[in-house]
Amino acid sequence: MNPIKKIYCRTFQTGLKLALPFLPYRKPKILGSLKNIPETIRKHKCSRVLIITDEGILSLGLIRRLENRLAAEGIPYFIYSKTVANPTTSNVAEALELYHTNHCDALIGFGGGSSIDCAKAVGARVVKPKQSLAKMKGILKVHKRLPLLIAIPTTAGTGSETTLASVITDSVTRYKYAINDFPLIPRYAVLDPKVTLSLPPFLTATTGMDALTHAVEAYIGNSTTYATRKEALLAVKLIFENLESVYHDGSDLDKRRNMLHASFYAGCAFTKSYVGYVHAIAHSLGGEYNVPHGLANAVILPYILEAYGSSVHKKLYLLAVEAGIVSPETPCDQAASEFIRTIRAMNAHFGIGNSIPEIRKEDIPKLAHYADKEANPLYPVPVLMDAKELAKFYDMLLEEHHGSRRN
């Protein structure tokens, strides 16, 4: 990256960091179970609810418990279940129409990050009917209080239940972008591990690696605070303690709960301290080819950590110690290599592999441009890179360079 752009990026990031204590961050109130939802809806004087979910969750019957609770309390509810992975502007438009036609006044995002992000974007459109989602891209473009929004994550996960982001893909251009503003932080998050029991092993692994990527990118960035460092470390510890075993046996409720909490803490860390180039590249691949978000992050993470070199060794050493991978006596550079090696080994073990076969060589300049646009100047990454430098990672991810393919 040229020196002028570097100065611009670092000045922008320092400005945001200095502003951090004065910004209206908040955390959602945590509900431990679905059964508190009717009472919460009544407390907010709401009467008609739109539940936003996806077909997979609907067909598994995961929302039935919620439906029964709402029906028992006489609260009318409507369901939008067409959310797709990497939710689109069309999903938001359809759900918004359902919200208005049924005179709803509250939203429940029930599912993975896709359903929760769709619900957040619907909320944004409810309060800003004249502004398109594309116009809300970036930071601080919503600035109006959303209708009551309750997030029920069924993956662990994106942390979307606590973040100020909603990531949406333009149905026409396939450009995937984030809308970031404080009103998008849900009022309530229901961390109920029962709704994650049905997650199959591969999705458990990829969504768990997404949470790990949040914690790592937030921790190694330049805009951490004492609190976000603590949250990121706790998330990493919980993920290393639990992910492997829930991958093999998804029925352990305590371990599923630990993963939900890990995802929540990682979300708390990155909503204030940002993600980095791993996410920027993953979003471009999710938009263009529908590559699942967690899968893309998992594959990209070791490449980017390697490229940051010695600038992140000390931090990766601290993460490796917290994860229980190395002892505190291990030299920094050795611990950092071990941390990266372990992520690669986890990817191999989970069948995630080390390439993204969907990438087409001719798309790389456009994708790298998208990643550059998303990350610079916003993300306080340890080493700045421009589109040309980011393009190299897409090349590395091309399948032709690798022996191993994902499942």
Ligand SMILES: NC(=O)c1ccc[n+]([C@@H]2O[C@H](COP(=O)([O-])OP(=O)(O)OC[C@H]3O[C@@H](n4cnc5c(N)ncnc54)[C@H](O)[C@@H]3O)[C@@H](O)[C@H]2O)c1
């Ligand atoms: N807003 C944020 O802060 C934030 C952070 C990270 C990622 N994201 C976004 O979130 C999206 C990814 O979300 P995700 O990884 O949670 O996946 P997802 O919501 O796209 O769901 C993936 C698949 O898992 C299935 N699924 C979900 N829960 C299940 C369960 N309990 N049992 C069985 N199947 C289940 C769904 O039906 C779907 O087929 C991406 O669009 C990503 O960009 C948002």
Ligand SMILES: [Fe+2]
């Ligand atoms: Fe993510």
